[in-house]
Amino acid sequence: MNNQSIPSERMVENLLHTLGADKKPYPQGLLETRRAAYLSQVTLLVGSGPRPQKGNKGNGRGQGGSSSASVPMTPLMKVVLTVLIAGNIALVTYLGVLTYENWDKVQALLFGAPTLSETSPAPPELSTQPPALDSTPEIATAPESTVVPDSTPAPESLSEDTQPAGDNSVENPEVSTPEPPAKDKPGLHLGQTPHGPDEPPSQDQNNDQGNDNNKDKNKDKDK
Amino acid sequence: MTDPSALLKAARRLDKGALAEIFDLYAPDIYNYILRLCQDPVQADQIVGDVFSKFLDQLALGQGPHTNLRAYLYQTAYHLFLDQAHEIKRIAPIEIVEFFAPDNYSVQNAVENRALLDAVMLAINNDLTDDQRHVIVLRFLEGLSLKETAKIVGKNESSVKVLQSRGMAKLRKILSDLRSESQGYQ
Numbered sequence: 001m002n003n004q005s006i007p008s009e010r011m012v013e014n015l016l017h018t019l020g021a022d023k024k025p026y027p028q029g030l031l032e033t034r035r036a037a038y039l040s041q042v043t044l045l046v047g048s049g050p051r052p053q054k055g056n057k058g059n060g061r062g063q064g065g066s067s068s069a070s071v072p073m074t075p076l077m078k079v080v081l082t083v084l085i086a087g088n089i090a091l092v093t094y095l096g097v098l099t100y101e102n103w104d105k106v107q108a109l110l111f112g113a114p115t116l117s118e119t120s121p122a123p124p125e126l127s128t129q130p131p132a133l134d135s136t137p138e139i140a141t142a143p144e145s146t147v148v149p150d151s152t153p154a155p156e157s158l159s160e161d162t163q164p165a166g167d168n169s170v171e172n173p174e175v176s177t178p179e180p181p182a183k184d185k186p187g188l189h190l191g192q193t194p195h196g197p198d199e200p201p202s203q204d205q206n207n208d209q210g211n212d213n214n215k216d217k218n219k220d221k222d223k
Numbered sequence: 224m225t226d227p228s229a230l231l232k233a234a235r236r237l238d239k240g241a242l243a244e245i246f247d248l249y250a251p252d253i254y255n256y257i258l259r260l261c262q263d264p265v266q267a268d269q270i271v272g273d274v275f276s277k278f279l280d281q282l283a284l285g286q287g288p289h290t291n292l293r294a295y296l297y298q299t300a301y302h303l304f305l306d307q308a309h310e311i312k313r314i315a316p317i318e319i320v321e322f323f324a325p326d327n328y329s330v331q332n333a334v335e336n337r338a339l340l341d342a343v344m345l346a347i348n349n350d351l352t353d354d355q356r357h358v359i360v361l362r363f364l365e366g367l368s369l370k371e372t373a374k375i376v377g378k379n380e381s382s383v384k385v386l387q388s389r390g391m392a393k394l395r396k397i398l399s400d401l402r403s404e405s406q407g408y409q
Contacts, residue, residue, distance in 0.1 A: 006399040009391055015343050015398075016363035022340075024258060026251045030268045035246060038275050042242045045283050 231292045235282060242282075246275055249293060253300050256365050260304055260356075262348070270307075274299045294371040301357065301375050339398075346397040355390035358383055 099106050230248075233241030250271055257267040277299055281287030288295035347356055354376065361372040362383075373383045 006395055007402070009395065012343075012391055012394050012398065013363060015340065016359065016394075017366075019340060019344060020364035020366060023251070023255045026254045027264060027268075030264070031250070034250070034268060034272050037272065038246050038279075039243060041276060041279050042239055045279055046237050046239050046242075048283075 227292055228290065231288065231290070234292075235287070235289075237282065242279070245278075245292065249296050250275065252293075252365065253296055256297060256360065257300055257304055259360055259364060261307075266307070270300055270303050273303050291371065291374070294367070294374050297361065297365070297367065297371070298375040339401075342398065342401050343394065346394055350397055351390050351393060354378075354386050355393070358386040359390045359394075362387055
C-alpha cells in the first residue's frame with residue numbers, strides 16, 4: 001500500500017521546480033535602498049581605483065594601504081640613507097676595534113673578571129716603594145748607626161797606635177777584638193746613605209767611597 | 224542581456240555600468256535563495272548587501288572570481304548564511320510558508336493544491352539535513368548545475384549526487400506519509 005502511495009521522484013522534482021519558479025519579488029523599497037548603497041560603494045571604488053593588496057589585509061572595507069607606503073624614494077633620501085648606514089657600520093667597526101684592544105678592561109667592567117683581582121695587587125706594590133725609600137734614611141739615621149762611626153775610628157786609632165808598639169798586641173786584647181772590622185760595615189753603610197736615595201751606587205763605588213772616607217779620617221788624625 | 228563572462232571581465236576592470244548590471248541581474252536571485260533558507264526578508268536583504276559588498280572588496284584587491292560569477296555569488300551567500308545559521312529558526316511560521324505558496328499568477332498545472340507545496344517546503348526546512356537542504360534548494364529551486372552546486376557547498380559532484388538522492392528519497396517518504404494521512408482522513 002505504501003509503495004503505491006509513494007510519489008515518484010519525477011513528481012517530487014516537478015514540485016520542487018514549481019516551488020523554485022515561485023519567486024517572491026525583492027521588495028521594492030529594500031531593493032532600491034540596497035541598490036543605492038551598492039552603487040555608492042561602486043562610485044567610491046571606481047573613483048579610488050584598485051587598492052594595494054598588502055595594505056588591505058584585515059582591513060575589510062577600508063580605504064587601502066597607508067599613503068606613506070606608496071611614497072617613492074628620492075635620490076636625496078637614498079644618499080642620506082646610504083650615509084647613515086655607512087656611518088653606522090664605521091661606528092660599529094671602530095667600537096669593535098676598541099673593544100678588542102681593551103678587552104681586559106671591558107671584561108673586567110662587564111663580568112668583574114678575575115683579571116681585575118689579579119691586577120689589583122700590583123698598584124699596592126708600586127705604592128709601597130716610596131715608603132721603602134723613605135724607610136732607608138730612618139734606618140740610616142738610627143742612633144745605633146750614628147754611634148758606630150764614632151766608635152769605629154777608635155779601634156782604628158788604637159790599632160794604629162798599638163801597631164807601632166807591636167808588643168802590646170797581647171796586652172790589649174779588648175782593643176784588637178775583631179769586632180771593629182765587623183763594625184766597619186755599618187760605617188760603610190753610613191757613607192752610602194747620603195748617596196743612596198739620590199744615586200743608588202754600585203758596590204764598587206761604595207767600597208771606594210768607604211776607603212776614601214777612611215783615608216780622610218786617617219789624614220785628619222795624622223794632622 | 225550581457226554575456227556573464229563579458230560582464231565579469233568588465234566588472235574586474237571596475238566598469239561602473241557592468242557592476243550595476245551585475246547587481247540588477249543577480250540580487251533578486253540571491254535574495255530569494257537566502258529567503259528560502261532563512262525565511263526572513265530583512266535578513267535576506269542584509270545578506271544580499273554583504274554579498275555584493277564583499278564582491279566589490281574582492282575586485283578592489285584584484286581578487287574575486289574570474290569565471291562563473293553566479294556560482295561565486297551564491298557561494299558567498301551560502302557561507303554568509305551558514306555564519307548566521309545558528310540564529311535562524313528552522314521551523315517556518317505558517318504565514319511565511321504561505322509566502323512561498325503559489326499564487327494564481329504562478330500556478331502551474333502540476334501543482335495539485337497549495338497544501339502539498341506547503342508540506343514540501345516544510346519538509347525541506349525541517350526534515351532534511353543542512354547539506355541535503357542546500358543541495359535540494361540549489362539544484363531544484365535555484366536551478367544551478369551539479370558543478371555549480373558542488374562548488375558552492377564545497378563538495379565534489381559525487382557527494383552532491385548522494386546528498387541529492389538522499390534528500391529526494393526523504394521528501395518522497397514525507398509526501399507519501401502525508402498522502403496516507405490525507406487518505407485516512409477521507
